[in-house]
Amino acid sequence: MAHFEKAKSVNEWLDQRLAVNTLKRVLSTEYWIPKDINFLWAMGMVLAATFGLLLISGIFLLMYYKPDATLAFDSVNYTIMSEVGYGWLWRHIHGVAASVVFLIIYIHMLTGIYYGSYKKGRELIWLSGMGLFVAFSAEAFSGYMLPWGQMSYWAGMVITNLFSGGSLEAYGLVEWIRGDYVPGDAFLTRFFMLHVLLIPLVIIGLIVLHFGTLRIPHVNNQEGAEIDFEEAAELYKAGKKKESKVIPFNPVFLSKDVFVMGVYFIFFFYLVFYHFNFAMDPVNFDPADGLKTPAHIYPEWYFLWSYEILRPFPKDPGLIAFGIAQAAFFFLPFIDRSPNVAPAHKRGLFFVWFWILVVDMIVLTILGKLPPEGIFNTLGTIAAVVFLLLGPALFVITKFEKKL
Amino acid sequence: MRELKILAVVVFFTLVTYWGVEPFAHSQMHKHVEGQEFIYNGTADIKGAEAALEKAKAEGTDTAAAQAKVEAKKAFWADVEKIAQLQGNAANGEAAFATCLGCHNGAGVNMGGVIPPNLDHAGSLYDKNYLIALIKDPAMASNVDHKYEDTMTHPMGSIKGMITDDQQIADIVAYMQEKMAGEVTTKEAFDEACARCHAMRYAKTTQLGDTPEFKHEKDALAHEIKVLEEQELVKTYMGKLPPDLSIMIRARSEHFMETFVENPQTQLAGTSMPRVGLNKEGYEKVKTYLEEVGDPSKPAREAIGPWVILFFVVFTVLAYLWKKSQWRDLH
Ligand code: HEM
Numbered sequence: 171m172a173h174f175e176k177a178k179s180v181n182e183w184l185d186q187r188l189a190v191n192t193l194k195r196v197l198s199t200e201y202w203i204p205k206d207i208n209f210l211w212a213m214g215m216v217l218a219a220t221f222g223l224l225l226i227s228g229i230f231l232l233m234y235y236k237p238d239a240t241l242a243f244d245s246v247n248y249t250i251m252s253e254v255g256y257g258w259l260w261r262h263i264h265g266v267a268a269s270v271v272f273l274i275i276y277i278h279m280l281t282g283i284y285y286g287s288y289k290k291g292r293e294l295i296w297l298s299g300m301g302l303f304v305a306f307s308a309e310a311f312s313g314y315m316l317p318w319g320q321m322s323y324w325a326g327m328v329i330t331n332l333f334s335g336g337s338l339e340a341y342g343l344v345e346w347i348r349g350d351y352v353p354g355d356a357f358l359t360r361f362f363m364l365h366v367l368l369i370p371l372v373i374i375g376l377i378v379l380h381f382g383t384l385r386i387p388h389v390n391n392q393e394g395a396e397i398d399f400e401e402a403a404e405l406y407k408a409g410k411k412k413e414s415k416v417i418p419f420n421p422v423f424l425s426k427d428v429f430v431m432g433v434y435f436i437f438f439f440y441l442v443f444y445h446f447n448f449a450m451d452p453v454n455f456d457p458a459d460g461l462k463t464p465a466h467i468y469p470e471w472y473f474l475w476s477y478e479i480l481r482p483f484p485k486d487p488g489l490i491a492f493g494i495a496q497a498a499f500f501f502l503p504f505i506d507r508s509p510n511v512a513p514a515h516k517r518g519l520f521f522v523w524f525w526i527l528v529v530d531m532i533v534l535t536i537l538g539k540l541p542p543e544g545i546f547n548t549l550g551t552i553a554a555v556v557f558l559l560l561g562p563a564l565f566v567i568t569k570f571e572k573k574l
Numbered sequence: 575m576r577e578l579k580i581l582a583v584v585v586f587f588t589l590v591t592y593w594g595v596e597p598f599a600h601s602q603m604h605k606h607v608e609g610q611e612f613i614y615n616g617t618a619d620i621k622g623a624e625a626a627l628e629k630a631k632a633e634g635t636d637t638a639a640a641q642a643k644v645e646a647k648k649a650f651w652a653d654v655e656k657i658a659q660l661q662g663n664a665a666n667g668e669a670a671f672a673t674c675l676g677c678h679n680g681a682g683v684n685m686g687g688v689i690p691p692n693l694d695h696a697g698s699l700y701d702k703n704y705l706i707a708l709i710k711d712p713a714m715a716s717n718v719d720h721k722y723e724d725t726m727t728h729p730m731g732s733i734k735g736m737i738t739d740d741q742q743i744a745d746i747v748a749y750m751q752e753k754m755a756g757e758v759t760t761k762e763a764f765d766e767a768c769a770r771c772h773a774m775r776y777a778k779t780t781q782l783g784d785t786p787e788f789k790h791e792k793d794a795l796a797h798e799i800k801v802l803e804e805q806e807l808v809k810t811y812m813g814k815l816p817p818d819l820s821i822m823i824r825a826r827s828e829h830f831m832e833t834f835v836e837n838p839q840t841q842l843a844g845t846s847m848p849r850v851g852l853n854k855e856g857y858e859k860v861k862t863y864l865e866e867v868g869d870p871s872k873p874a875r876e877a878i879g880p881w882v883i884l885f886f887v888v889f890t891v892l893a894y895l896w897k898k899s900q901w902r903d904l905h
Contacts, residue, residue, distance in 0.1 A: 205904060208577050210584075247821050248776050251871065258871035259878075277584060411904050425893070425900040432890030439886060443879030448596050455825035456817075466603050471595045532587060536594030540602050 198420035202399050202406075204391035205417050211389060212430035213278040218377065219431055220271045220438075227264040228366070230257075235316065237362035239355040242318040243457045262446045268310055269449035270438060272472035275303060283502070284524060286511045287390040293503040294383040298376055300500045305373045307473070312365035314470065318358060319454030324467045326353045326361075336486040352460060394512040466541065474538030475531045479558070481542055482551040491558060498561055505561060508568035516574065519567045523560065530556050600827075607833040607840045612854045614704040616651025618837050619717050623647045650714050654707045657740045662748025670746050673736050682782065684804060686729025687811020688770040689781070697755035699763055699859070704851030705747045709737055716848030717839050729811070760866060763859035767850050768819065771808055776820035777867045781808055812846045821868035823861070831861065 177183035184190045203211075234254055236245040250257035279299070282288055288296035311329065315322045330353070334344050349356030388399060397415050405414035417423055441449070448471075453464050469477050480492035514521040530553055537550040610618060627640040677690045696705070707715035711734055713725035725731050737743060758766075764774070765783070773780045780801045788794040809815045823831070833840060835857060838847040852860065865872060 208580055210580065244775075251821075252776065258874070273588060417904065422900045422904070425897040429890065429893040429897045432886060432893045435886040436883060436890060439879075439882050443875050443882065448592070450824075452825050452827065455821050471591070474595065528587065532591050532594070535591055536598065539595050539599040546602075 199418050201419040202403050202416040203419050203423040205415055206391040209430050210281040212427045213274055215427040216434050217274050220267050223267045227260040230260040237359050239358050246317045262442045265449045266441045266446050284514045285390050286394055288503045289511050291387040296503050298380040298383050301376045309369045312361040315361040318458045320456040320464050321451050321454040323353055323458035336489045468539050475534035478534040478538035478550050479554045482554050505565050506568045508571035510574045512574055523567055609833050610836050614701050620647045622839055657706045657743050658703050660744040662744035664749040664752040667745035667749025670742050671749050684807050691766050691770050695758040697750035699856035700851045701853040706743055709743045718848045760859045760863035764863040767860055771816040772819045774820050775818050823864040823868040
C-alpha cells in the first residue's frame, strides 16, 4: 500500500485518497470557458437542472405509482393527485419538466447549429448530444404510457405499429415489442422498466459522456474564434482578467448560469402552478379503452414535427421519410462541408438555410397536430418535402461556402 | 443589448409554436358550440330538428317525419312559453306535487332504467322553463324524444297522462321554486342531477349513492353485486354505461362541459344522455363538485404558487448580484 501521512483536515484526508483538489481544479476552477458567450450557453446547465427536477420528482412519483394496467390510472390520478401530500406538485413538476426539457433541448441544439459548434473537434459533443436527444425521446414516450389513459394507449398503439415496417408487415416484431397482440399489462410493465431504470441509466451515462466530450475542445464562443486556452488561462491566473479571453467555469461562468437558471425557474414554476394543461393532455384523463378510438390521436408537441414528416406520404415512403428525419441530425457534422466555425450570420447562405430550418420545423410541428385535411394536408406535404431537401441543400451550400 | 435581442427571438418562436399547437390546434379540432346561457326555450332543439330536415332533404330520405318533428318541437316550446306566463299558485301546487312523490320517493328503486332522483332542491337547481317542459313531456324537455316512438314510454313519460292541465303545471313549478329551493351543497347538486347515471369512484359514490363502509367482506361484495345490477339497468336504458365522472373535469374543457350539460346533442349528436336542465347556479354547484373531487389541488396550488414564484424571484435577484460581482473586472 502507498504511504499516507496523518491528515490535518477533512479536505486533506479526502485529497490524499481521492485527489479532490486536482479534480476540483480540472473540472471546475480551471475548466476554462470563453468569455465571449451569451445566455444560450447556459442552456446546457439548464438542461442538467431540469433533468435533476425530473429525477427527483420521478423518485417521489415512483413511491406510489402502480405498474399494472388495472391500477395504474387510479394510482396516478387518485392516489398521487388526491391522497399523497403534495403528490400533485410532484406530478405537475414531472409533467411540465418533461415537456419543457424538449423546448430547451431544441433551443440548445439550434444554438449549436447556429454557431457551428458541431464541427471539427466537436463532433463527439454533437453525437453524444444527439444520443441524449434520442434517449430523452424514448424516456418521454415510455413515461407517457404510464398513466394508462386514452392517449397513452392509443399513442402506444400507433407508434408501436410503425415497427411493422409498412409493406414489410412485420407484425411479429410489433407483437414482440408489445409482449401481446395489443397494448396491455405486459406492454405497460416493460415500458415502466424502461422508464424508471434502463433509459435513465443510459441518460446519466450519456450526460457524463457529453460533459467529457466538452473538456478537450472546450465550448464554442459567439464569434467561433479559436482560442489558445493555455495562454489565455495563464493571463487570467496572472490577474490580467480583462486581457484574458477565458473565465473559469467555477465561479465565474457558473454565476451567470445560476442567474439564467433563476429566470428559467420563474418561468418553469409559473407553468407548474398556473399553466400546466399544455403538458398534460386532457384526453389522457380518460382511462385507456381499447374499444374507443379517440377522435384525434397525436403525439406530444415535441414529436409533432417528425410525425408530420410521416403523415402526408403514402405508407412506405412515409416511413422512409420518417426514418430519415429521425437520423438526419446525427449526420450534421458530416453533411456540413464548410470548415468555417462561425455564427450563421457570417456564413452567407447558411444563414438563410438555418432560418428555413427553424421555420419549417415550427410549421411541421403545428401541422402535426392539426387534422390532416384540405389545406393543412397540402401545407404538410410541402413542409415535409422542404425538410427532406434541407439535407442535400446544406451539403451544396456549405461545399461552396467562402472560407472565412 | 445583444442578449435581450436573442431572448426576444427565442421567446417569439416559442410563443408561435405554443399558439400553433395549443389554442389554434384546439380551435381546429373541436367544433365550436354556442353556449345558451342556461336558457331553455327550445331554440337549439328546433335548430337541431331543422338541420335533420335539411339532411333528410339532401339525402332524399323521409322528409315528412323530419318536417313533423320540427313542427312538434316548435309547438311544444311555444306551449312551454305560454305556461311560463301563467301565475303559479304554490299552495295548489303542493297537492299536485304528491303525484311526483309516487316515483320520486327516495326508496332507491330503479324505475325504467334509473332511480328517480331526489327532488329536495329541484326548485333551485333546475331552470323554471325546463321544469315546465319536463312535466309537460320529459322526453321532449330533455331532447331525447328521438329515442321514443311514443314519449309516454320515457321512464317519467306517464306524467303526461297524470298532469294534463297547464295551470297545474305552473302551480307545481311555483311550489318547487318556493319549497324545494333550500341551500344546496355541491355534493347534493351532483347527487340529485347526475348521480343516478354517473358513478364517481374517487368520491366513493355509485348509482346507488355513497358506498358505506362494510365490516365484513361478504357485505361489501353483496353491495358490489347490487351496484353491478343497477349499472346493468342503467346500461340497458342508456345503451351504454355512462362514464365515471371522477376526473372528467380535467378530461374536458370548461366550454365543452358547460355546453354539453346544457344540451348534450350539440356536442355528441345522437347521444342518449338527456339534457339535465340545470340553471346557471345549479351548474356552477355541480362543476364545483367535479372540481373538488377531480382537481382537489386547486386551492393548494393557488395558495403555494405565489410563494414559490416569489422565492425564485428573490433567488434570481441574488444570483444576478453574484454574477455582477463575479463579472465586474472582466471587461
Ligand atoms: C438533454 C440533455 C443535455 C444536457 C444535460 C446537455 C448539457 C450540456 C452542457 C452543460 C453543455 C455546456 C454548456 C453549453 O454550451 O450549453 C453542453 C454543450 C453542448 N451540447 Fe449539450 N446537453 C444536452 C443535450 C444536447 C443535445 C440534444 C445536443 C444536440 C444534438 C447537444 C449538443 C451540444 C453541443 C454542440 C454543445 C457545445 C456547445 C458549444 O460548444 O458552444 N446537447 N451541453
